[in-house]
Amino acid sequence: MSILKFLSNIKTYSSQKVGQKLLIVTGNESADLDSYTASLLCAYFLSRHAPSQRLQESVSTSEKIVPLLNIAREEVSLRPELKYLLSTLGLNSDSVICKDELPSVSTSADFVLVDHNKLLPELEDRFSTARVVAILDHHADEGMYPKADPRIIEPVGSCTTLIVDYFSKSGCLDLFSAAEQREIALLGISPIIVDTANLTSKALEKDKEAVRTLIGLLPACDCEDMFNKLMAAKRDVDSFSLRDLMRKDYKEWADDQYPSLGIESSVKSLAWALNKFTVSGFIEGVQMWAKERNLDVMAYMDSYLDDEHKFHRDLLVYANTDRGKSVVDKFLPKAETEFELVSRESWTNGMQNVWMWEQRNLTASRKQVAPLLRLSAGYPA
Known part of the structure; x- marks a missing residue:
């Protein structure tokens, strides 16, 4: 058959x-x-x-x-x-x-x-x-x-x-x-x-x-x-709306005992998204998705090849609640070292509770980032 x-x-x-x-x-x-x-x-x-x-x-x-x-x-x-x-x-x-x-x-x-x-x-x-x-x-x-x-x-x-x-x-x-x-x-x-x-x-x-x-x-x-x-x-996502981009390759962890977490993984660069939707428009889209899904923390990861076929990763994290901010505070010290994060603070336009980085540890995908974020939120190891 x-x-x-x-x-x-x-x-x-x-x-x-x-x-x-x-x-x-x-x-x-x-x-x-x-x-x-x-x-x-x-x-x-x-x-x-x-x-x-x-x-x-x-x-x-x-x-x-x-x-x-x-x-x-x-x-x-x-x-x-x-x-x-x-x-x-x-x-x-x-x-x-x-x-x-x-x-x-x-x-x-x-x-x-x-x-x-x-x-x-x-x-x-x-x-x-x-x-x-x-x-x-x-x-x-x-x-x-x-x-x-x-x-x-x-x-x-x-x-x-x-x-x-x-x-x-x-x-x-x-x-x-x-x-x-x-x-x-x-x-x-x-x-x-x-x-x-x-x-x-x-x-x-x-x-x-x-x-x-x-x-x-x-x-x-x-x-x-x-x-x-x-x-x-x-990679054929140019026609996607911002909400569509947020939910294309999305995973969520929600448990009444712990803060709720969501991570979107994109094949388009963060720079592409900020240019397409504008910085404020993109961050507002992240915030709206976090509110729609009742998230404490929302992360957006990319992995892409540049014009010279070099591989890159970026990471954005948004704390939607005070509880989410506490999770990010626990996540950052280890994440900055483990994932070799280099701040892109200038990209945030001074918006609060939003962090962006270039991620130089190129081997760390969502399979590595998610467990550390979950551990920072108190989920069992």
Whole structure:
């Protein structure tokens, strides 16, 4: 069964809203290319083979296996790189299942978490019974669900790498036809090379081995050409509104016990955003988003190549509340050293509770910044 047919079958089921147990494979709420591809590949593999006993039990007792794009339908247009990748498989964005399209009367669900390791309350609260049965992730371990099997949390460049590694070692790839294997390869290679700059940045041996495995299924693959086209699509945000830019690749941590935090990750430079929206307009946009999301602290990170193809990062932090200001005060001493921050105070136009820096530690992405911000807010390590 092709990926198109696999998704079509789920779409048909979803529209019928049958009240049966689901097995939902979901990425995180940023819903970037890696997050959705990992969920789609994992679900597709599980439709043929479940390597662990826990997964076997869950598959056998679930009506459908649903790969979830963990955003609302109206936000799909904010992911042009996903639209491009789907088009190479003969799919369009209507093929995917979004979080606001889950069957409304299903009372129970098992979850496989990919690209994160703590189930979002919004999904958990949707079902009377919600169990996390497996985790495959490459972020900081939040210590949840010790009985998940597999429970693989490993700091590789791309979460999709872990999906490919886990299922290929179980012999799962051999269960697909040559045509299906080519689709798997195209789907799997794409996020790995995007997240590792075509295996030149943050790529570990396991990432490289996953790409080698997938290229074995798609020998004619031109990874450099694929990477360039995906990145061109990902950077195609010039028409976005400021609010759209804030929510394109956004993650949030909200808990009644701790200050609420949000981080947006952008492929466009902070300088580009300040020029496009003006300094005051951009900062006001950050403030409005922080108020809309009831955040104590909002951060905006960028990662981009300049005209000479040199890689850069910047960081903006805004304290929306007095509680948020206390978090930033704790965050800054270690962050300035660890992330090699150089002040861009002149860019703030003297606005209060806003900090901007050039970040010279280029290896520190949101995966490094977020844990320190969370620790500064008192979240468990």
